[in-house]
Amino acid sequence: MNTRIAGSTAGHETFPAAALRAQFPALQRAGSFIFFDNAAGAQVPQMVLDAINQHLLEHNVQRGGRYPQSIAVDATVARSRASVAAFVNARRPEEIAFGMNATSFIRTISLAVGQTLERRNEIVVTDLDHAANVETWLALERMGAKFVWWKMRPDGCLHTEDLAPLLSSRTRLVACTLTSNALGSIVDVRAAADLAHAAGAEIFLDSVHFGPHGPIDVQAFDCDYLVCSGYKIFAPHMGFMWGRYDLLKQLPTFREDFIPDEPPGKIEAGTFIYENVAGMDAAVNYLAQVGRNLAGMSGTPDPKSLREDTHYAMNAIQVYEQKLSLELARILRDCGAQIYGIADDARVAERVPTFCFNLPGIQPQAVTEAAARADVGIRDGHMYAPRLMKRLNLPVETGAVRVSLVHYNTMAEIHRLGDVLVALRRRA
Ligand SMILES: Cc1ncc(COP(=O)(O)O)c(C=O)c1O
Known part of the structure; x- marks a missing residue:
């Protein structure tokens, strides 16, 4: 798409x-x-404020316990995961991970990708991107990564015709934004994904700036990883990421021994901010409510219609x-x-x-x-x-x-x- x-x-x-x-x-x-x-x-x-308040007032405890407040936190996280999965059109909720912000997710994934560089050691980065999706990849130099620059044209856009000649059997991954946070230009990420995949590479998308402006659809984009930040899309400060389940499963991420080597736990080290995850769920519901009202439908959104x-x-x-x-x-x-x-x-x-x-x-x-x-x-x-x-x-x-x-x-x-x-x- x-x-x-x-x-x-x-x-x-x-x-x-x-x-x-x-x-x-x-x-x-x-x-x-x-x-x-x-x-x-x-x-x-207001819906987001209410959700945050409700969490803090009624179940501000650690998840994983057997008492009602803790069970409620588990339910909040599961509900938010399902909502965000619907929002980005994930194939399954386990493909969604919650955390601090987009940058720390890019760092987590890049460190994992850095450990998988063999003959394919080239990473394509762009000069249109926010530094968060550039510096994190450049930091892999000491792990043997080489970098290829996909440069914007004078019109302030990345053109996929320019990406094609940069790709080869050495390309491990293309890291690019969906939309420039400075210039506002939108990238044709589906065309970029097709090119990356044709070269046997993966594509990592930064959707932080596109998030509030248009529909994110990981299946239509056919991307491999995508990060986003709640605070740009009417939620509090937090980040989330989506990745293809099978790719996330293979990535060597840091996790404590007792955490199963499965998404999403393997990319969610430590406690994340549950009240903000509750707020993120409410932000998706706010947008769903906007959609229903505009479509002339009555009633509140249900999980199936999100x-x-x-x-x-x-x-x-x-x-x-x-x-x-x-x-x-x-x-x-x-x-x-x-x-x-x-x-x-x-x-x-x-x-x-x-x-x-x-x-x-x-x-x-x-x-x-x-x-x-x-x-x-x-x-x-x-x-x-x-x-x-x-x-x-x-x-x-x-x-x-x-x-x-x-x-x-x-x-x-x-x-x-x-x-x-x-x-x-x-x-x-
Ligand atoms: C396009 C883009 N990528 C990444 C980031 C960094 O996001 P975060 O602050 O969630 O790490 C921003 C923040 O403004 C951004 O606009």
Whole structure:
């Protein structure tokens, strides 16, 4: 499946952003403040807060005991695993592992892969990716890994035609993102997976930035491993990963002797944060609820409908967010901003509403400070992608300005940012 394909628009011509905003207490409490730094973490709906509270108030104990509170924790973890499995379209819940964050999962898998390098010792990394999915692999050099760079083109995108000649019988794995956390460009990961597999290699996908913007479907992507972070998809700080069961089973991971050599336990060393896992389950249910409402269905989602319901929601979110992208691009162009990455309206389906830009003659920090004074939260810097900044000929220390929207953002908020940028340019 091509991740760039927008979903059906049936039933959601007008996206209910206002009604959805009402479900996010932080948005209500923040008054006039605009959350435009969602790539660094999104807000959580009431359902997620309730699930976290319920866990802490009613069963904040270790799992694996024979008393009711502990049995409830086991049930929460199992339920969340099934929900996340549905969310990413896993073949079985055991393919989902919970942990601290995406980076630590990439480190866990890369260390395991590092122990399996023999004649196939080449790893393909990209200069579009977040450093978490680059440095972790580069650290395998002392285990004998060699690296091949899949470079983005001047349009800010990774093109699969460029990947093909990099692959050979020496390629062990391709590590790439689904979507750039800096430029917002979406990668055609299915085509990349097909190429990797044709060369006998595996593909590891970083879906952290794509997560809030479109449907994750590990079967359609035909990938081998995929990581994601809860805090970008309306859940608390935690990470999860998916891997093909048979591949996870073979990987040599660290585990204590008493942990069976089986997924998911073999990649979940130690205790993870159960209240956040409960929150992650609730975030999937929130998205499922959005899907059901948009589809005009009544009642709460049941475990069997989670896949369809969340998929529907993510398709609708993708369609709405494209409208936000078009408007934000227009405003930025009108301000004379240099947009890095896709700026052409005709290619809007190839990006998410995450924009990196600079205003001529104005330091990125001055832009974000002016926005902060006007109650708009945006970010400046290298976006944890220093190689990408170098490719854009930007100093890594100052980088660019990033505005990153999600489905609870609105056109009116974009216009308020536009006013800030216009005023800044007038003064410059
Ligand atoms: C694309 C991408 N990959 C990886 C990460 C790192 O995720 P985590 O903080 O969960 O380790 C981020 C964080 O912003 C990201 O945007």
